[in-house]
Structure formats: structure tokens, C-alpha cells
Amino acid sequence: MTLNSLFFIIFSGILVLSSIFSMVSKRMTYTLLWAMMVFLMIAGLFLLLGASYNAMVQFLIYVVAIPVLIAVSIMLINSNNKENTFFRGKYSLWVLTGVFFLVLIIGEFLSLNNDFFEIIKNCSVYVNTYSDLSSVTRNILGVYPVLFLEFASGIVLTIIGLSHYGK
Amino acid sequence: MGNNIFYCVTSYNYQIVSLILFFIGLLGVILSRNLIKVLISLEFIMNAVNLLFISFASYKSEPSYLGYTLVIFTTGISALVLAVGIYFAYLLNKKFGTIDVVKIYDKYKETGKC
């Protein structure tokens, strides 16, 4: 466990948690504070990646300038009421399932092909032999049943969602 | 072993973090009722993309400053977008008395004009 990986875990953990808190919090000022935390953590990740100039710009703009702007606007608009504005209830079920499936599919895609991003990174032509995938692809059905289930359930949920709208 | 986070941090880990941040931002854009919260969520999305750019640029085998340079531009533009969006929010508040998007739409449906 290197220092780099330790910092990465700390930064990314705080980032994810604070972004969730930012979305869930009931007051706008808290939202703003958690968002500042997120931006700060991203600046830290930039530093870890070696992009110190970008980190500096990120800090100056997102942690100093923009929160001031937003704070002033909150003051002007006077919308710092304590109310839960995140879960709409009306179509949150539909949206959450959609995002869940999207994450599932992307994760599946990534797990199927670890080299996918490597290829993008190296900007090389797609010429490769997928020995790891052979166990999956040799099966005639492969991942198609999974894909089909996901797709079909997505369609069904869409139809259910659409049929509830406009009423 | 290469993907084990406790031994070394790869581009893959950054991509996962970026993805999570992106989807939290997306959920925020879709589900928030407060317009300023929507704008902050947009900034999350922008930042997720920036992070992805920087990670690609850093993990590239040959040194390339295109990613770094591009991120500066996107930062500036997203700040600009936010400023304009906040101005619109202020105008809407002046007109409708609220920045709750659902209430704004309800009022729009009642009056038929914006």
C-alpha cells in the first residue's frame, strides 16, 4: 500500500460521500458546503495525478469563486428554506431504476473488457486477442441472456413509467 | 493483481470515481427541485469529465498536454455557464416568486405563458 493509493482512497471516498450529502441535504447552504468539499477533493485528485496547474485552477475557480457567486445568489433569491427537494416521489422510482441499469450495463461492459480503456489510452488500433473472454464467448448464448433481461426489464419499466405520466 | 487498488492506483480506479460522480450529478440534475441545486449538479458532471480527461492524460504512455489544456477551457466554460444559469434563476425568481422547477411549470401551465 503506497502513499499514493492511500491518498486516492481518502480523496475519492470523501468525494463520493460529500457529493451524496450535497444532493441529499435539505438546506441550500449545506449543499453548497458539501459541493465545495467535492471540488476540493477533485483538486486533490488532480494533484495526485500530477496536474498541479489544473489543481490550482480548480481550487481558485471552484472552491473560491463559484461558491461566492452561489452564496450571493442564494442570499438574493432567499431560497434557503428547509425542505426536502431531492426525492420528487413522482418519478424517482423510474429514474433510479434507469440509472441503476445504466451503471449495471457500464460495469458489465468494463468487466467484460478490461482492455477497453487501455485501448483508448494508447490510441492504438483495435487488434487484440481476448483470451480472458473466450470462456464467455465460446458459449453460444454468452452474456446475451443477461443483456436481454436487463433490456427487457428496462423497457417494461419505461412503459410503466410512461403510462403513469401525463395523468 | 494489477487492478488491486492496494498495490497501485490505475486509470481504471479514476474512471470508476468519475463514473460515480457523473451519475450522482445526473441524478441531481434530474431529481432536484431547486434550480440552483440543478446547476451545482451540472458542475459535478463537468468535474467528473475533467477528472476523466486528466486521468487519461496522466496515464498515457507518451506525454501529452492536450488533456490538461482542455480541462482549463472546460473549467472556464462551466463557470460561465453557471453564472448565466444563476442569472436566469434570479430572473425566474423575480417573475414567479420561486425557483422550484415544479412550481414554475405549474404556474406556466396555469398562465400559459412564461
Place this chain on the structure above:
Amino acid sequence: MLENFSWFILVPVWVSVLIMGARFLDLPFSKRNIVLLSVFSTLFSAIYCGIGLFYTFHNSPVEITFNFLSVGEFNLQLGVYVDMLNTLTGLAVSIITFVIYVYSVFYMNNEKSFSRFYSLMNLFNSTILAFIFSPNLFQMLLFWEAIGAVSYLLIGFWYDKPKISCDAKRVFIVNVIGDICLFIAFISISAFVCAVTGDNSLASLPFSNLNLIVSSLWAATSPAFYTGIAILLLFAAVVKSAQFPVNSWLINAMSAPTPVSALIHSSTLVMTGIFLLMRVFPIVASNMITVKLMISLGLITAIITSISALFQTNIKKVLAYSTSAQLGLVMVALGCYNPVAGIVYLISHAFIKALLFMCAGVVIKAVNNKNILFMGDFRTTAPLAAISFLVGSIALTGLGFSGFSAKSLLAASFCTSPVPVILFGFVGMLTTLYIFRLYFIVFEGKHSYKSDLTEEMDSKLYKLAYSALVFMSLVVILMTFALPSGHVSFMYLFNILMIIAAYFLYNTSFKMKKRPLLYHIVANGFYISKFYSWAELTVYRYFSVVMNFIENYLFGGIEYIAKNTFIFLSRGLHRIQLNNFQIYITYGVWVLIFVMCIFISIYMLVLNLFGV
């Protein structure tokens, strides 16, 4: 030697382009220069044809070709092919064109677009020369089309008059049918010959290898297919030579200026059909069905058009019907395997008919009308025209001059069986009757026009026309000595009797009080033209009824279904259009899911198919 002079063929094209270019650029280019250029261009081609004629008396035919179009292994060639048939026809065409150019100065003098007329005439001259000297069927096809197009332009010369423009269109459309027939025949022959011989140099069907082409075509095709190809060739010639089923276009073409009628629709253009038949004679003549068809079509045309010509009041239409009839006789001669008589009669007829048309043009110009009822007693005002017309009439009937020997030769080819001989005699008698009817009504008879025409007809322009007429009559008379002498048959007597009958019928102020029973049928050319109009209208009407049904019930049904489907769908989609940006982003997320599913499926499929 001939190789060095073959550019003479191109002279008329250059002249045409020069005249037209001068007109477009508004250069000072006087009428005199235009006429001189045109006349010299025809003289060049006449010299070339004369040289070629003397050359081919003693030598084998000359062929000069170059590659025009290379498609894969196939080379389509253009060039020049010089033999007796070419040079004889070319010489006749050149001389007629020369005389017509001089004559056109008289006829088209007051015309605004004088230069356009001469440009088009030069263009026509060049296309007809290129057609006549074509070394292969491909070039023949190309210039066959070109002749039709230029003829269309010349018929519609006064295109601002709706009737004339309509006539030009009719003629062009009818000619295109023949073009298509020739095109199909050319493609089929070329494909079969190349497939059998394996020799791609035969793709453009050169006439120098015609025996090989005919034998390989005979070997390659079934008898039915061979007959089909031969009938297509025959039909192309029939259309161009104005034979029976489609002879009415020649009558429509009479709305052209008279010099155009004299050059194109009496001698040169209608000759091209027969010329094509002579070129591909081995293909056509080796099939009995085609030969019988040729003979019967020729005879039917000759009889029908001769009878129709008797009852026309339009002077040009009489001559047009006469042209169809004479070409029908030539076609019968070809069907009787006597092409020499055919070509001799064709060339002599070209000169005679050009002469007759030119005389008619003088008269038409004088009274400014084509109706013979407004003419009469031109013998006193225009004696030279009357004499020329008389020479032409006598030659046409076969009583003397070049027509005598030519018609004797033609009669010899009819002696295969009694029926053609009788019909030939009948047609000859009718010919005599209608041509002397014209002569007696127009040049003798009552003085029925304004009296101050005598001074006008002695003017300089008319003298130019008379000189052209005299030159042409001299050619007709002198051709008698070039042809083998004929023999006097019993038909000669009948023809003289017909002249006497015409004198008593038409010389006096004759007017038919009571019209014969079949007058309207005959005077309208047996309603052939009207039959086509009627058939076209009827077919089009019933076709449109069917298409209307299809449109209303088939396409209308499809339209109804499509309309209602989209109305139904939009009713559904209307409900999800909430005017809310957040819901639109949500739709975007679902679209993203869908697209990614498809991408992953394609990716896995590619891996399954091509991956390891």
C-alpha cells in the same frame, strides 16, 4: 490516298459551328459568306466522294478507324469506310445539298434566323455523311440518332407556331421508336457475335467482317431469335423510310420549310432506312419471314400512299405520299434480292423528288399558300419552273430521263411472280395520275391568283431559284446516260393513257361536285395518323382509369394507414411531452441505455464471429 482526304467529311461540322458561333458572338458575317462557306463545304464532300468512287472502281474498300470508347476489353470504333455504295450515295447527297443550298437563298431570304437555318443544314449534311461513311453499325446507330435530332430541329424551324412545333415533336417521337429498335438489334448482335467468336474487336460490328458476323450470329441464335433481330432491323428501316405502319410522320414533317422537305424528307433522310437495310442486307435477307414482311410492307405502302396522294389538296403532301410510295417500291426490290435496282432507283428518285419539291417551293413562295386550289396557270408566269416540274414528273413516272432506266431496272426485279407485277403497274399508273394532276392544276389551268405576280417572278431571287431548278433538271436528264438503258414495256402505254386521263380530268376548272364514297378515308391517308392518336388516347384513358383505381384504393389505403398510425402514436407521445427539461434528460438516459445495449450486443457478436 483516301486516308489523307477523309477530313473532308468533317468540313460541314466546322462550317456549322462557325456559322452558329458567329451568330452567338454577333460577328459581322454576311449572308453571302454563309452561303459561300456552305456551298464550299458540300463541294469538298462531293470531291471526296468522287475521288472515292474512282478509287473503289479498281480497289478494295478502304477502312479507317480509331477507338472511340473502350469499355473493359471492348473497343467501340468510329471512322470512315469507303466502298461503292458509300461513295455513290454520298455523291448524290452532296450534289443535292449543293443545289438546295443555292435554292435556300431564294426561299429563306426574308428569314430572320437565316444563319440558324444554314447552320442546321450544315449539321444535317455532316451527320448524313458520317452516317453514310460509317464503318460499323455502332457509328451508324450514333448518327442515326443524330439525324433524327437535327431533323427535329429543322422541322420545327418556325418553332413559334404551335402546330409546327407539335408536328416536329410527333415526328421525333415516331423516329425514336425506330432508334430503339436499331439499338436493341445492335446490342443483341454485338453480344452474340462477341460471345461466339470470342473476338472483342467485332463489338462495334464492322461491315468489313459482315460475313463472319452473319455466320456467327446464325450459329449463336435460335431461328426465332434471329428472326426477331432481323425484324427489329427491318422495323428501324421502315420507321426511317416512312413505310406502312408508321408512314404518317412524313406527312407531319411537311410543315418544315420547303428546302428542308426537298433535302431531308424527299431524298436524304428517308434514304437512310434503305441504306441501313443494304448495309445489313445479309442479316435481313437470310430470313424468309423478314423478306416476306419487307415485300408486303413495301407493297401496302406503295398502294395506300399512292391512292391517298390522289386526293390531297396540299401540294407538299402529294409529294410526301409519293415519296413513301417510291420507297415502298425500293423496299420490294430489296425483298426480291435486287439491291442494285434498289440503289439505282433510290438515287435517281432522290434527284427527281428534290427537283419536284423545289418547283413546289417556287410556287408556294409565289402565292404564299400550300393549297393547290389557290394555284394555276404558272406556265405563263414561271415557264422554267413548269418545264422543270414536267421533267421531274416524266422522270418520276418512268416515261423518260433517269426514271426510265431506273424504273425498268426496278420492274425487272418484280418479275418473280404475277401479283407484284400487277401491283407495280397499278402503282405506276397511280403515280402518273397524281403527278400529272399536280402539273395540270398548278401549272396549267385557270388563272386564280393576283395578277401582279409576273414582275415579282422575274426578280433576281426567282432567277436564282430557276437556275437551281435548271441545274437539277440537267442532272436528272444527264443521269439517263449514266444508267443502263431500259426497255419499253406495256406499262408505258398505260402511263401515257393516264396522262391523257389527267389532262381531261384536271386541266379544266375541274371541281368534284359529288365526292366519292371513300373520299374522306383516302384523303386522310386511310386514317393511319388518326388511328394512332385515337389508340394513344384510348390506351391512355384506360390506363389512367386503372392507375386512378390503384392510386385511390391502394396508395390511398397506405396513406390512410400511415396517417392514422402516426396520429395514434402522436396521441401517445403527446402525453409524455411535459415541457420539463428534467424529464427530457431522463428520456436521454433511457436512450443511452438502449444504445449501449446495442453496442454491447454488436461487440459480443463481433467477438463471437471474428475473435479467438
